[in-house]
Amino acid sequence: xxxxxxxxxxxxxxxxxxxxxxxxxxxxxxxxxxxxxxxxxxxxxxxxxxxxxxxxxxxxxxxxxxxxxxxxxxxxxxxxxxxxxxxxxxxxxxxxxxxxxxxxxxxxxxxxxxxxxxxxxxxxxxxxxxxxxxxxxxxxxxxxxxxxxxxxxxxxxxxxxxxxxxxxxxxxxxxxxxxxxxxxxxxxxxxxxxxxxxxxxxxxxxxxxxxxxxxxxxxxxxxxxxxxxxxxxxxxxxxxxxxxxxxxxxxxxxxxxxxxx
Amino acid sequence: xxxxxxxxxxxxxxxxxxxxxxxxxxxxxxxxxxxxxxxxxxxxxxxxxxxxxxxxxxxxxxxxxxxxxxxxxxxxxxxxxxxxxxxxxxxxxxxxxxxxxxxxxxxxxxxxxxxxxxxxxxxxxxxxxxxxxxxxxxxxxxxxxxxxxxxxxxxxxxxxxxxxxxxxxxxxxxxxxxxxxxxxxxxxxxxxxxxxxxxxxxxxxxxxxxxxxxxxxxxxxxxxxxxxxxxxxxxxxxxxxxxxxxxxxxxxxxxxxxxxxxxxx
Numbered sequence: 432x433x434x435x436x437x438x439x440x441x442x443x444x445x446x447x448x449x450x451x452x453x454x455x456x457x458x459x460x461x462x463x464x465x466x467x468x469x470x471x472x473x474x475x476x477x478x479x480x481x482x483x484x485x486x487x488x489x490x491x492x493x494x495x496x497x498x499x500x501x502x503x504x505x506x507x508x509x510x511x512x513x514x515x516x517x518x519x520x521x522x523x524x525x526x527x528x529x530x531x532x533x534x535x536x537x538x539x540x541x542x543x544x545x546x547x548x549x550x551x552x553x554x555x556x557x558x559x560x561x562x563x564x565x566x567x568x569x570x571x572x573x574x575x576x577x578x579x580x581x582x583x584x585x586x587x588x589x590x591x592x593x594x595x596x597x598x599x600x601x602x603x604x605x606x607x608x609x610x611x612x613x614x615x616x617x618x619x620x621x622x623x624x625x626x627x628x629x630x631x632x633x634x635x636x637x638x639x640x641x642x643x644x645x646x647x648x649x650x651x652x653x654x655x656x657x658x659x660x661x662x663x664x665x666x667x668x669x670x671x672x673x674x675x676x677x678x679x680x681x682x683x684x685x686x687x688x689x690x691x692x
Numbered sequence: 693x694x695x696x697x698x699x700x701x702x703x704x705x706x707x708x709x710x711x712x713x714x715x716x717x718x719x720x721x722x723x724x725x726x727x728x729x730x731x732x733x734x735x736x737x738x739x740x741x742x743x744x745x746x747x748x749x750x751x752x753x754x755x756x757x758x759x760x761x762x763x764x765x766x767x768x769x770x771x772x773x774x775x776x777x778x779x780x781x782x783x784x785x786x787x788x789x790x791x792x793x794x795x796x797x798x799x800x801x802x803x804x805x806x807x808x809x810x811x812x813x814x815x816x817x818x819x820x821x822x823x824x825x826x827x828x829x830x831x832x833x834x835x836x837x838x839x840x841x842x843x844x845x846x847x848x849x850x851x852x853x854x855x856x857x858x859x860x861x862x863x864x865x866x867x868x869x870x871x872x873x874x875x876x877x878x879x880x881x882x883x884x885x886x887x888x889x890x891x892x893x894x895x896x897x898x899x900x901x902x903x904x905x906x907x908x909x910x911x912x913x914x915x916x917x918x919x920x921x922x923x924x925x926x927x928x929x930x931x932x933x934x935x936x937x938x939x940x941x942x943x944x945x946x947x948x949x950x951x952x953x954x955x956x957x
Binding site: 566682 | 693694695696697698699701702703705706708709712713714715716717718719720721722725734735737739741742743744745746747748749750751752753754755756757771772773775777779780781782783784786854855856876886918919920921928929930932933934935936937939940941943944947
């Protein structure tokens with residue numbers, strides 16, 4: 432059975448048309464079955480956009496199988512160890528597109544803050560393919576590595592690296608280590624990760640709030656109740672604001688919704 | 693909509709809110725609400741980062757979070773064997789033994805889900821029977837690698853200093869204590885409202901839920917509430933959304949009846 436079925440291949444092919452700049456996938460492989468699948472995945476990706484994407488198999492990373500996604504001539508800063516399929520397929524596609532120059536859907540403020548981060552940041556992040564809380568973190572750390580060369584990210588699929596997972600006592604995913612130390616676990620949004628690294632962010636954010644004009648309706652909390660309230664209020668044409676930890680709230684932590692109504 | 697998932701649904705909500713030009717401020721944690729000193733004045737909400745916002749009306753929709761079981765070991769081994777998300781962390785326990793605390797829908801669903809991945813699941817329920825829907829109860833009872841204990845009170849999550857190695861529960865009928873050796877515990881015992889910051893300013897029920905009337909009004913004029921943080925029964929997405937819409941219409945109703953235009957302070 433091939434790693435990607437025909438539907439996924441077609442989808443992937445359509446997305447890869449958005450790649451503007453050439454990049455390479457550099458694989459570090461051994462004799463394992465997962466290595467074979469990794470190579471097959473990379474070759475499939477390459478075949479769908481052969482004018483922009485190159486595959487190399489001369490990588491020499493300690494984690495095998497793994498592959499980096501990098502612009503030609505630049506250092507590897509984003510690496511996937513194990514196969515990023517399942518819930519992480521979208522993360523892989525986004526990483527390919529962003530590396531290929533497709534713009535991310537992230538606020539300009541956040542992008543500027545990522546580019547301005549100084550210091551060395553080596554992230555190692557553990558995920559599982561059935562984890563719906565993982566993609567946000569994978570995508571955030573991938574984008575940070577793509578935007579700022581001082582940020583290095585390795586995304587590790589726990590199933591393929593069980594010994595490492597046990598040795599590090601990773602018993603919940605997503606779990607993120609920064610420069611070898613535990614950085615955080617659970618779902619984190621990119622703004623949250625950046626704020627944690629950028630010490631002055633809290634004060635700047637407070638100043639931004641203080642500068643706001645009063646609202647007609649201010650909604651505290653952005654889950655289903657808050658979102659519905661925001662839409663209904665805004666449709667009345669009154670000044671509406673939502674202050675929340677994350678949009679969607681707890682819904683983000685729910686997997687399947689089969690009984691919305 | 694026959695079926696969707698949380699992240700997709702959440703992205704759709706956000707897209708719709710953005711479509712209407714609502715000012716969205718994320719990464720904000722409310723710390724305090726200051727009621728208007730007299731009717732017609734603005735309500736102020738203060739945030740953990742030190743900033744504050746003012747508004748003629750406020751809708752509180754802060755939701756709820758997973759309830760902790762509050763036994764020794766839970767805090768110490770959080771993410772070291774104590775988990776709250778079976779979908780996320782189940783695969784890490786492949787071939788191992790785990791427990792699920794809670795026999796409601798989420799607990800029984802978790803046990804069914806985990807039974808397909810792990811070696812064995814112990815399902816622990818405090819009450820004298822599983823409270824989940826009959827179809828789920830029948831399913832979980834049919835699984836050979838799930839052991840169900842009712843009338844069982846979790847007393848401790850044990851560990852070796854680094855990670856979980858067992859769970860202790862008391863049989864509430866016989867009073868006997870039992871220890872089950874396992875590698876992971878999934879806590880699925882319902883929700884607790886995110887309303888700590890409202891204590892002393894907005895009326896809360898004894899469960900900490902914001903007390904609302906049929907219009908979504910709280911005890912403070914101009915302050916409304918909706919969703920899982922309130923006394924409205926049944927914590928369903930569709931109910932929360934409906935209550936949110938209602939609170940917004942109530943707030944609008946309140947605004948158009950305000951006697952004078954409010955000047956910014």
